[in-house]
Amino acid sequence: xxxxxxxxxxxxxxxxxxxxxxxxxxxxxxxxxxxxxxxxxxxxxxxxxxxxxxxxxxxxxxxxxxxxxxxxxxxxxxxxxxxxxxxxxxxxxxxxxxxxxxxxxxxxxxxxxxxxxxxxxxxxxxxxxxxxxxxxxxxxxxxxxxxxxxxxxxxxxxxxxxxxxxxxxxxxxxxxxxxxxxxxxxxxxxxxxxxxxxxxxxxxxxxxxxxxxxxxxxxxxxxxxxxxxxxxxxxxxxxxx
Amino acid sequence: xxxxxxxxxxxxxxxxxxxxxxxxxxxxxxxxxxxxxxxxxxxxxxxxxxxxxxxxxxxx
Amino acid sequence: xxxxxxxxxxxxxxxxxxxxxxxxxxxxxxxxxxxxxxxxxxxxxxxxxxxxxxxxxxxxxxxxxxxxxxxxxxxxxxxxxxxxxxxxxxxxxxxxxxxxxxxxxxxxxxxxxxxxxxxxxxxxxxxxxxxxxxxxxxxxxxxxxxxxxxxxxxxxxxxxxxxxxxxxxxxxxxxxxxxxxxxxxxxxxxxxxxxxxxxxxxxxxxxxxxxxxxxxxx
Numbered sequence: 001x002x003x004x005x006x007x008x009x010x011x012x013x014x015x016x017x018x019x020x021x022x023x024x025x026x027x028x029x030x031x032x033x034x035x036x037x038x039x040x041x042x043x044x045x046x047x048x049x050x051x052x053x054x055x056x057x058x059x060x061x062x063x064x065x066x067x068x069x070x071x072x073x074x075x076x077x078x079x080x081x082x083x084x085x086x087x088x089x090x091x092x093x094x095x096x097x098x099x100x101x102x103x104x105x106x107x108x109x110x111x112x113x114x115x116x117x118x119x120x121x122x123x124x125x126x127x128x129x130x131x132x133x134x135x136x137x138x139x140x141x142x143x144x145x146x147x148x149x150x151x152x153x154x155x156x157x158x159x160x161x162x163x164x165x166x167x168x169x170x171x172x173x174x175x176x177x178x179x180x181x182x183x184x185x186x187x188x189x190x191x192x193x194x195x196x197x198x199x200x201x202x203x204x205x206x207x208x209x210x211x212x213x214x215x216x217x218x219x220x221x222x223x224x225x226x227x228x229x230x231x232x233x234x235x236x237x238x239x240x241x
Numbered sequence: 242x243x244x245x246x247x248x249x250x251x252x253x254x255x256x257x258x259x260x261x262x263x264x265x266x267x268x269x270x271x272x273x274x275x276x277x278x279x280x281x282x283x284x285x286x287x288x289x290x291x292x293x294x295x296x297x298x299x300x301x
Numbered sequence: 302x303x304x305x306x307x308x309x310x311x312x313x314x315x316x317x318x319x320x321x322x323x324x325x326x327x328x329x330x331x332x333x334x335x336x337x338x339x340x341x342x343x344x345x346x347x348x349x350x351x352x353x354x355x356x357x358x359x360x361x362x363x364x365x366x367x368x369x370x371x372x373x374x375x376x377x378x379x380x381x382x383x384x385x386x387x388x389x390x391x392x393x394x395x396x397x398x399x400x401x402x403x404x405x406x407x408x409x410x411x412x413x414x415x416x417x418x419x420x421x422x423x424x425x426x427x428x429x430x431x432x433x434x435x436x437x438x439x440x441x442x443x444x445x446x447x448x449x450x451x452x453x454x455x456x457x458x459x460x461x462x463x464x465x466x467x468x469x470x471x472x473x474x475x476x477x478x479x480x481x482x483x484x485x486x487x488x489x490x491x492x493x494x495x496x497x498x499x500x501x502x503x504x505x506x507x508x509x510x511x512x513x514x515x516x517x518x519x
Contacts, residue, residue, distance in 0.1 A: 039266070050258040057269040100276045107272075108265040115258050135466040143449065146459050155516045156449055160463065163445065163509050170470040170498060177494065178473045214273070221280050225287035232291040235298060 007084035009227050016220045023217040030210030038203035054112040056204055060211035061104035065133065068098035068215060072140075073165050076158035086223065088154035089230070091161065092144055093222030097215055099137045106130055125175040132171045136164045150230065302390045305381070309398040323403045324410065327360035331414045346419035350428055350479035353414060357407050357432060358439060358468055362461050364403050365443040368395050369451040369514075378451075382518055388511035396437075396444040396507075404436030420483065427482025431495060435475035438499040441506045442467045448510040452517040470498050 006012050038056035075091035078084060109127060110120045121127065143160055147153035334352045335345055345352075372378040381391045411432050415425040446464035450456030478491035 035266070050262055053262045054265045057265055061269065096279075097276060100272050104269050104272050107268045111261045111265040111268070115261055132466060132469055135469075139463045139466055142459055142462050146450075146453060146456075152452075152516050152519065156513060159509055159513050159516075160449060163506070164467070166501075166505065167467045167470060170501075171466075171473070174470045174473040174494075177491070178477055218276065218280055221284055225280070225284040228284075228287040228291045232287070232294050235291075235294050239298065 027213035034206030065101035089226040330356040342419035349418035400440035
């Protein structure tokens with residue numbers, strides 16, 4: 001009995017079918033309770049006022065947006081090395097959720113930035129690299145939808161994901177370098193994670209766990225539908241022959 | 242009991258930032274709900290078509 | 302490999318279109334910027350490095366599709382894949398030819414365009430240097446993208462969607478190097494980083510592009 005047994009689509013479908021309800025319920029519970037805790041029962045920040053409440057949606061979304069790409073990278077490598085179809089499909093399933101989380105991160109970031117920095121958008125390294133991450137997600141999804149043969153599509157997108165990761169990291173450092181060069185205005189890049197007091201930190205952790213569970217539940221759901229679609233087309237092809 | 246709960250969930254005073262805070266919560270909820278609905282529709286569709294095909298195959 | 306380089310070079314020059322077209326495109330793009338921004342030389346000289354870099358990037362993008370399309374259609378690529386020369390070598394040869402036919406001419410005409418945009422003598426030098434060091438990276442990254450979309454019928458738009466995000470580090474470091482040089486800051490770090498991106502791309506992308514080509518040739 002090893003982890004790799006779940007690379008078998010049938011076993012995966014069975015297992016994911018049983019755990020999916022639990023994940024969804026826990027995700028909903030944690031997100032709702034964490035958000036209520038954060039929204040109703042935490043004080044305002046002495047400097048940022050009520051806008052600190054945006055923290056509870058902004059940080060978890062950003063966290064998931066970045067880690068979704070990592071998950072896709074790992075799944076892609078597993079597909080290239082061990083040729084498990086579930087892995088490739090899981091990478092495909094994670095991409096749209098990553099896009100959604102990136103959008104949430106960008107929009108809430110803008111809504112937070114407007115009162116704090118006086119502008120909706122600042123070409124700050126963090127914001128810029130999020131925008132770049134968004135572009136990478138779009139390219140990845142576009143490549144998936146453009147290739148017809150499913151195995152080639154999985155191969156090509158996996159390699160794109162690996163190369164893209166290298167260049168995404170490079171872009172991250174490039175944006176830091178690029179923004180420093182123009183103005184040494186460090187006051188704008190308020191470090192969001194490091195100066196968070198405990199009052200804000202615990203509800204944040206709950207919401208973050210909830211977002212991660214939500215991500216897992218959605219990936220499982222999407223992977224299940226991908227497997228089913230794949231199976232349906234395979235059956236159709238067999239009948240034609 | 243009822244009074245106590247209602248008191249506890251008093252709307253916090255958001256000051257000038259009400260729009261920003263509320264709309265960011267709203268956007269988050271909206272996007273997440275869209276993603277969930279989208280995934281769910283895709284899932285039911287995939288399941289239905291698979292079941293249809295399997296039923297066809299078994300019928301023949 | 303050298304034979305392949307010369308063959309591709311000869312084809313690129315003989316057909317003519319591919320060679321001059323992206324150069325003309327670059328020229329037009331850069332000339333159009335003053336029409337859009339206004340004839341203010343001071344402002345133009347400020348945006349000149351960015352303009353020239355964007356122009357170079359687009360001109361590069363325009364000619365990418367041609368790298369593999371013809372060879373893929375007539376089966377030359379299958380032959381090359383089975384030849385003793387490793388596919389990584391083929392990719393590098395293709396990228397090198399692409400650079401020689403688009404990147405290098407671009408570098409040569411960039412000083413004149415820089416002057417048109419109001420750059421002074423020494424500033425032009427920085428611009429040329431950054432383009433000279435950065436365009437090879439554009440070529441090899443583009444070759445990877447072209448390899449990804451080699452088998453597709455309508456790959457053009459997808460190709461730009463895939464390649465442009467990968468161009469970001471090169472663009473940032475290249476334009477930054479030129480701008481810093483022009484404004485009189487130290488440029489060593491940005492030049493070294495630009496060179497680093499170029500060398501890194503040439504080190505890893507031939508392998509990625511070759512494996513992608515193998516998948517597409519399957």
